[in-house]
Amino acid sequence: MTPVRPMRADAVRNRRKILDAAGLQIATHGPEIGMDEIADAAGVAVGTLYRHFPTKTDLLAAVIAVHVNEVADDAEASLERAQASGRAVDEVVGFLERVAESSAQNHAVKAAAQGLGIEGHGDHTDETRAGEALRTLLELGKADGDVRPDITLDDIYLLMATAPTAQSAIVRRRWLDLILPGITTTRN
Structure with a gap:
């Protein structure tokens, strides 16, 4: 079994920014808000968002x-x-x-x-x-x-x-x- 490596500090920060932005964007714009818009609001690339949250x-x-x-x-x-x-x-x-x-x-x-x-x-x-x-x-x-x-x-x-x-x-x-x-x- 491969040991689970802890997330890097920048990955932890990015995840937090994504979660904060997602909560705000969905509350403001509703469920139709796109993942691209959430990534923009979080200040991360859309690929970073999908690495943390595939869907x-x-x-x-x-x-x-x-x-x-x-x-x-x-x-x-x-x-x-x-x-x-x-x-x-x-x-x-x-x-x-x-x-x-x-x-x-x-x-x-x-x-x-x-x-x-x-x-x-x-x-x-x-x-x-x-x-x-x-x-x-x-x-x-x-x-x-x-x-x-x-x-x-x-x-x-x-x-x-x-x-x-x-x-x-x-x-x-x-x-x-x-x-x-x-x-x-x-x-x-």
Whole structure:
């Protein structure tokens, strides 16, 4: 078996530039944006883009993976703050708000992925990390008496799936105001 060589520093930088540009270009122009335009926006040759991502499906899956990683990092950071401050309910609410805003900004990327039949990015490590952090965060909130005792992680996922990400920030804020009484005991 041939050992896997780590990517060179310039390859890592190019991959990051491609992912950043792809997310922005797809969000701005939609899924019909060409790979050439994404390469131009990233400041790399189209061959460099194809070396990293042989198909648009591969590229979209990687962009989605970056988003899921960011959500998992946020969930873990929320848990750490709750453990330090003792206010789990504030972290649950803040997490939901941040995910709704982040998803609104990545809505076009996710719509493009669904249009190409991308179900996910294959690696579920980040989903597992996010789930474990959120489950613990909910348990802390329940122990404090601030989160309804019947709320589950599946309920949180259901709420996140119903967030009005294609709507304005005002509508997303109203969505949050409407769902909070259903999950907390302390917010109206």
